[in-house]
Amino acid sequence: MSLIFSFIPYIKRLIVLILILFGLAVGFILSKALFDLSIYSNAVFDFMIDKSSYNVAYFSSSLIGALGIISFIGLVLLVGSWVERRMIAKFQIRVGPNRVGIFGLLQPIADAIKLMQKEVLVPAVADKLLFFIAPVAIFIPAILAWAPIPWGPNMTYLNINIGILYIFAVSSLTVPIIFFAGWSSMNHYALLGSMRTVAMMVSYEIPISLSLLSVVIITGTLNLTEIVLWQSSNSIWLGLLIPFSLFTFFFSSTAEINRTPNDIAEAESEIVAGYHIEYSGMKAGLFMAVELGNAVLLGALVTSLFLNGWFLFGLENYIPPYIIFIAKTVAIYIVLIWLRATLPRFRLDQLMNFAWKMLIPVSIINFFMIAIETTIITNLDSSKYIIYLFAIINIAVFVGLIILWSKIFKIDKFSPEKIAPIFAQKIGGIKAMEGTKSVD
Amino acid sequence: MIVEEYFRVFLLLILSILFPLLPLSGSYLFSKINYRPFNSNDVKSAIYECGVESEDITWRQFNAKYFLYALGFVIFDVEVIFLFPWAVIHSEQSYDIFLKVAIFVGVLAFGLLYAWKWRALEWQ
Amino acid sequence: MIEFSTYNVIFFSISSFTLISAISVGLVNSLMRSLFFLILTFIGVAGLFILLSADFIAIAQLLIYAGSISILLLFAVMLTPESSTNNGNSKYFLPGILIGIIFTYLMVALVTIFQFNQLSGIHLKKLDFDNTIASIGELLLGKYIIAFELASILLLFALIGAISIVRSNESDFLISLNNKDKK
Amino acid sequence: MTVQENYELNIGPQHPSTHGVFRIKVSMNGETIEDLDMIVGYLHRSMEKLSEERTYTQNIPFTDRADYLAAMSNNLGYCLAIEKLANVIPPQRATVLRVIFAELQRIASHAMANGTLVSDAGAWQTPLLYMFREREKILDLFEMTCGARLTTNYMRIGGVAFEPPAEFYPLLNDLLGELPDKIDEYMDLLSTNEIFIARTKNVGIINPKDAINASLSGPALRGSGVPWDLRKADPYCDYDNYDFDVPLGLIGDSYDRFMVRMFEVKESVKIIKQALNNLPLGMHKTQIPLALRPEPGQLYFRTEGPRGELGYFVVSDGGPAPYRLHIRPPSLINLSLLKQLAIGSSLPDAIVTLGSIDIVVGEIDR
Incomplete structure (x- = not known):
């Protein structure tokens, strides 16, 4: 009897567990039908025997895919904010949101309602048109960039030949939008924030493009699905083959999406909130939501470019591939949360110097090296295993280049002995000053 | 086929405009049923400057230093867009194509070194 | 396949969007707003490129013009504080109209002289590139290799020019610093 | 290109990193601070x-x-000043208890100062909350002793208000046992963190001469390598009987001030341990008249508060109330160098410098 009673406190958790399992099962059943656009489109196509109805089939399948992406982003915005707050709370020895719903799961909805019922204040001196457009427009790149992401086999919404460039181009539109947000507020802090954002994003787009270039050189395609398939057919993760590109891409992207340690665009201790300082209520909420969505998007990009997408050592045959994909994405997102909970923030000049003096030159060296390696692989008819040799070489060079660069620029490695303040034993009396060394 | 594929982008574009408008219209509806305040006044609609009135105009000339970074960015962006077509076909070609690109990138790397030497990359 | 009529509807809607944004660039008073409309115009032009099946050029348009050139213009606008809010009373109004008329005439002449419909649109689609970017790469590094290499020289000169502008500014700055020290 | 004018920007009074309602009016050129004007008095x-x-x-x-x-430290300084003025001698037990509480308060205050410094450098509050964990335990000890956590009002003229309860001592011992480990944990997290070093090292360097000329005190002075601690230099409360070291910085940058505070916490732990071992039995308070009337005269008494030299200048005319009472707040004097440090530096550096100087606006404005 007592055993049964002892379970009572856990009933809530049990129910949640059952619900999660149920959701996974439903997702598994629906996965083929809902996400596999080509199958769906073919089904509609077959149903309408009249071939001229192709447009209807195409349109309806596209609509379902688009709604799928939108609803996934909506889910991410709701669950992601909860995950982030709970995890940071765990890092900071707090509890985090736990009052609304089970484990505080409904907290994001409560937040959304709270933000909606807050008064929307517009500065009297602001440029009203741009001030309104910016928070809405900032969603466009954040959502459009999700289109070519390969969720699984045949589960790509937009299967185009220039997928990487498409994402790169679309997300570069964020820069002017953020600038408009800051500029139209007509606030010094906002303008400083948007100036910082633009300078930083502009500098970090180049390392990103150079690291993407390395990926393209090796795989010979810009299509994200084909990049994932290339990784599985050569049975190596690109993150291992070209570690420096992964590092560059990840670090630079944290600058692009304003995450710690590069969140200087909205440094709350310096320029309060940066470019979105004047936004209140739901508009401020939209900016925060975009930031969160972009963090998850970064996870998805890193997953498909460097971490072999939906493949996981043969497990993709037993688990729905999109589950593996989302799990990898979430893992990258958790790394971002971890960084946010741990690291202080860089200064703008340090970041700019890092981009122009470290990342860009080293990326150029790295990309030359990868071009040579690719030429060797394609022209020498060498065995398949040479790629593993190159992986080892690349990792070694990655470490070597970083050490070399820190030597060249004398980035001091402060040893604990050197940084420990000296101890003045037994200072006694005011006259002690005379005995000490000259203070000039 | 390309136009058809990009129709999906257009569809997603429309949805992505509607997506943020949804909570904003919710916020607007709240104001209609008197659930959220909408009585702005001079103090509320003043810009934030740490609790005191702003004494200086904001829309003014800003540091010219940023301009160089933007220029460098444009130059490297153009470079990268030239390099992507090469990167796609690189793995199918022989050695000489590599040399052509090495010249292209080398010239720009020289530009970067030049900028470095003249301390154009120092942030002030 | 999307039918010809649908294609026309898409073309006219995108081109009217582009035209309206382009006209707004000239009509609005605030330089920032006209920059915003300029970005919209760039995006519209990218849409037109896609209608021509030139997806790589469209993306390049988006990346270079809407993403980078607009940033350059942003900073240029930030250097001109007065006109960023009120650009109505420009003395370049009449010359601007004149140049506009000349360019309109040129464009109309071009369009009427050349048989563009033989070169573009659906006719181009019959060539059926399955991968435009690879074709561009082959042409760029084969037939047009001189232009490709010259582009790098051009970019280098642009970079050096930018540096020399800032350097001349910096030497003034250094002189003023020295004067400060002397005082 | 064209010469660009500076623009005026108000940092504070409502700003996350001014540590209270303190206002800095800066004249900025881009991100660089060209001129600076400090405005205090919002909390007067x-x-x-x-x-x-x-x-x-x-x-x-x-x-x-x-x-x-x-x-606690402020209570202590005031009570010592009045005791000296009125010739009241507190019992030995009270003196030792005062040392314990003043050092506990120093730990709590340094935890707050360093935590907010790291927050100013941009860490998303994690180190701050870690340090608050220890501060919270100290505040719990205060609460069980005198009923208040923040504004303790614990010291009295001629002793301390209450005897600590019996459960105070085991909890204090636990805290003392774990504090050095926790400090090492924070050192692991921060003092070798590349980003934190990049943000604080060589930022806001006060050279020793300037520090002495501006009459800085406390960690801000010792961070510059000047060996000056009133507990050693001008001992009160029998501090000369305790064995402890005075940590000094090397070059006087923000990082050194941070490290000096970290090491001072360790030294405070040492002092408290010695005090607990030598805690004599007896009264915790002497009886003084309800309306104390010191002889006419004047006196300046200084103690080493967590932020530096905390001085009380008291003038008595023989009446029950002081004729004049002046407080020398260490924060205000330490702040006087901010203008010199911040001009020419960038905004983030100025914020870190301000955080490392560790001001409390309540003390500045009084």
Whole structure:
């Protein structure tokens, strides 16, 4: 009897567990039908025997895919904010949101309602048109960039030949939008924030493009699905083959999406909130939501470019591939949360110097090296295993280049002995000053 | 086929405009049923400057230093867009194509070194 | 396949969007707003490129013009504080109209002289590139290799020019610093 | 290109990193601070004037509210000053208890100062909350002793108000046992963190000469390598009987000030341990007259507060209330160098410098 009673406190958790399992099962059943656009489109196509109805089939399948992406982003915005707050709370020895719903799961909805019922204040001196457009427009790149992401086999919404460039181009539109947000507020802090954002994003787009270039050189395609398939057919993760590109891409992207340690665009201790300082209520909420969505998007990009997408050592045959994909994405997102909970923030000049003096030159060296390696692989008819040799070489060079660069620029490695303040034993009396060394 | 594929982008574009408008219209509806305040006044609609009135105009000339970074960015962006077509076909070609690109990138790397030497990359 | 009529509807809607944004660039008073409309115009032009099946050029348009050139213009606008809010009373109004008329005439002449419909649109689609970017790469590094290499020289000169502008500014700055020290 | 004018920007009074309602009016060129004007007085409560109307004992709560992050130290300085003026000698047990509480308060205050410094450098509050964990335990100890956590009002003229309860000592021992480990944990997290070093090293360097000329005190002075600690230089409360070291910085940058505070916490732990071992039995308070009337005269008494030299200048005309009471707040004097440090530096550096100087606005404005 007592055993049964002892379970009572856990009933809530049990129910949640059952619900999660149920959701996974439903997702598994629906996965083929809902996400596999080509199958769906073919089904509609077959149903309408009249071939001229192709447009209807195409349109309806596209609509379902688009709604799928939108609803996934909506889910991410709701669950992601909860995950982030709970995890940071765990890092900071707090509890985090736990009052609304089970484990505080409904907290994001409560937040959304709270933000909606807050008064929307517009500065009297602001440029009203741009001030309104910016928070809405900032969603466009954040959502459009999700289109070519390969969720699984045949589960790509937009299967185009220039997928990487498409994402790169679309997300570069964020820069002017953020600038408009800051500029139209007509606030010094906002303008400083948007100036910082633009300078930083502009500098970090180049390392990103150079690291993407390395990926393209090796795989010979810009299509994200084909990049994932290339990784599985050569049975190596690109993150291992070209570690420096992964590092560059990840670090630079944290600058692009304003995450710690590069969140200087909205440094709350310096320029309060940066470019979105004047936004209140739901508009401020939209900016925060975009930031969160972009963090998850970064996870998805890193997953498909460097971490072999939906493949996981043969497990993709037993688990729905999109589950593996989302799990990898979430893992990258958790790394971002971890960084946010741990690291202080860089200064703008340090970041700019890092981009122009470290990342860009080293990326150029790295990309030359990868071009040579690719030429060797394609022209020498060498065995398949040479790629593993190159992986080892690349990792070694990655470490070597970083050490070399820190030597060249004398980035001091402060040893604990050197940084420990000296101890003045037994200072006694005011006259002690005379005995000490000259203070000039 | 390309136009058809990009129709999906257009569809997603429309949805992505509607997506943020949804909570904003919710916020607007709240104001209609008197659930959220909408009585702005001079103090509320003043810009934030740490609790005191702003004494200086904001829309003014800003540091010219940023301009160089933007220029460098444009130059490297153009470079990268030239390099992507090469990167796609690189793995199918022989050695000489590599040399052509090495010249292209080398010239720009020289530009970067030049900028470095003249301390154009120092942030002030 | 999307039918010809649908294609026309898409073309006219995108081109009217582009035209309206382009006209707004000239009509609005605030330089920032006209920059915003300029970005919209760039995006519209990218849409037109896609209608021509030139997806790589469209993306390049988006990346270079809407993403980078607009940033350059942003900073240029930030250097001109007065006109960023009120650009109505420009003395370049009449010359601007004149140049506009000349360019309109040129464009109309071009369009009427050349048989563009033989070169573009659906006719181009019959060539059926399955991968435009690879074709561009082959042409760029084969037939047009001189232009490709010259582009790098051009970019280098642009970079050096930018540096020399800032350097001349910096030497003034250094002189003023020295004067400060002397005082 | 064209010459660009500076623009005026207000940092504060409502700003996350001014540590209270403190306003800095800066003239900026891009991100660089060209000129700076410090404006204080938003928290002025007229303490010094009000205290002329109240008896000596009634003034003790004012000192809590001057430096609200180091109430015990402020209580102590005031009570010692009045005791010296009125020739009251506190019992030995009270003196040792005072040392224990003042050092506990120093730990709590340094935890707050370093935590907020790291927050100013941009860490998303994690180190701050870690340090608050220890501060919270100290505040719990205060609460069980005197009922208040922040504005303790614990010291009395001629002793301390209450005897600590029995459960105080085991908890204090636990805390002392784990504190050095925790400090090492924070050192692991921060003092070798590349980003934190990049943000604080060589930022806001005060050279020793400037520090002495501006009459800085406390960690801000010792961070510059000047060996000056009033507990050693001008001992009170029998501090000369305790064995402890005074940590000094190397070059006087923000990082050194941070490290000096970290090491001072360790030294405070040492002092508290010695005090606990030598805690004599006896009364915790001597009886003083309800309306204390010191002989006419004047006196300046200084103690080493967590932020530096905390001085009380008291003038007595023989009446029950002080004729004049002046507080020398260490924060205000330390702040005087900010202008020199911040001009020419960038905004983030100035914020870190301000955080490393560690001001408390309640004390500045009084």
